[in-house]
């Protein structure tokens with residue numbers, strides 16, 4: 001019984017609002033209260049009403065003010081969905097945003113705006129519009145947004161990775177340093193690493209797969225190869241085994257860190273109110289992850305001085321470290337996930353494997369494909385490009401921010417606007433391809449000059465697109481000349497639906513198992529043993 005309750009009098013029934021609100025969750029007490037009757041003398045005091053109503057009024061005032069801010073942020077003349085108060089369209093795109101944006105383009109046009117909470121975003125959905133905006137206005141669209149989850153507490157911009165740095169003098173220096181480490185002559189000097197890591201990959205498949213008799217999850221082996229390539233390029237240090245504790249730590253931390261960079265997976269980036277929540281751990285989590293990453297980066301740096309150090313003397317230590325970080329975070333999961341998706345798909349399509357094997361045989365003869373071959377086997381180059389197009393592992397590229405006004409058709413996109421290139425939609429543009437939904441390497445033989453949007457476009461395009469294609473090319477050359485891939489259970493690899501986590505920045509496939517059956521066990525074993 002609550003204070004002031006007086007059953008049995010003829011008093012007017014008044015719901016005990018204050019008590020109910022204070023005791024929410026106490027089911028029994030609420031029922032008892034519903035039967036309470038109050039005399040006029042027990043009416044809530046003005047102070048109680050004030051205490052009860054003021055948070056509500058504050059919330060309403062906040063929402064109205066925030067809606068005003070959101071409405072003012074909209075770009076005049078650009079269409080787009082209305083969205084909901086506070087959250088905008090965030091809930092509508094929480095699963096597979098790129099596909100949702102592609103669908104909305106039918107209603108709002110190739111270039112339109114959406115509001116993710118308080119972030120107003122221009123989304124670019126067609127090949128022609130992406131070229132017009134990101135190539136023609138390369139400098140104007142050269143910055144990146146600073147987000148709450150990833151950037152808060154991350155230190156100065158010198159220490160951000162290149163891909164997460166806003167445009168400034170430090171970024172320009174870092175990009176120059178990365179360009180030196182990733183240009184054609186530099187790639188040429190990495191051939192011995194490419195050779196070694198692709199051979200180790202074949203050996204892992206052979207050993208863990210018990211010479212084609214045991215179905216295996218190929219992801220850890222792919223990840224080791226792709227990680228070891230970047231650590232060798234940066235520090236001359238190899239990651240030798242998938243059993244290595246350091247390997248496991250790096251895989252976990254990089255995957256989690258990329259999640260903190262998700263464009264739609266971190267609501268607090270877009271809804272400022274959520275940052276007030278005492279339960280929100282997001283930026284603390286991201287700080288902890290960065291500390292874990294710092295540990296292994298420091299270890300690499302102390303084991304062997306960064307190879308880049310000797311190339312770019314004018315960079316500060318923080319900037320050099322940032323380049324190494326950029327190559328690790330940029331080059332590890334992207335390559336690994338692209339290869340992982342493709343192996344699953346190939347296991348389901350023996351016809352593509354047979355054609356690839358035939359083309360490799362004609363090009364190379366019976367031996368192991370040469371690591372120094374610069375993508376001269378046209379079909380395998382086409383296969384690598386098709387894998388990059390079809391799976392588009394970063395479907396929304398990486399977000400950009402404009403540092404100058406940009407004119408598009410009749411619309412003025414103001415300085416400071418966030419712009420997403422929907423690489424997924426551009427790669428599937430029906431104006432470019434009549435059959436964009438089909439995995440067909442031949443399309444790149446028919447139209448070798450068509451644009452691949454997977455690496456973005458313009459000034460902030462992927463710094464390592466040449467290296468990435470070269471890696472994929474050699475991996476597929478050697479893999480498909482050595483093994484026949486067969487599904488080792490249910491394999492589902494449709495990039496529209498079989499995503500490990502549809503909110504991730506870099507899209508991974510659901511786990512699956514394959515059999516890697518050697519095409520010629522004797523010569524493969526002999527070759528790998530001779531080259532150990």
Ligand code: HEM
Nearest residue numbers: 162163326327330331334335397456457460461462464468
């Ligand atoms: C399949 C492999 C890869 C894919 C799909 C990929 C994709 C991308 C995309 C979409 C961007 C943003 C582009 C934009 O904003 O327009 C990017 C940026 C970047 N990537 Fe890659 N990437 C791959 C491999 C690599 C590798 C191997 C490295 C390094 C070794 C690397 C380093 C970088 C860096 C440093 C940036 C930042 C560029 C900047 O912000 O200016 N990437 N990548």
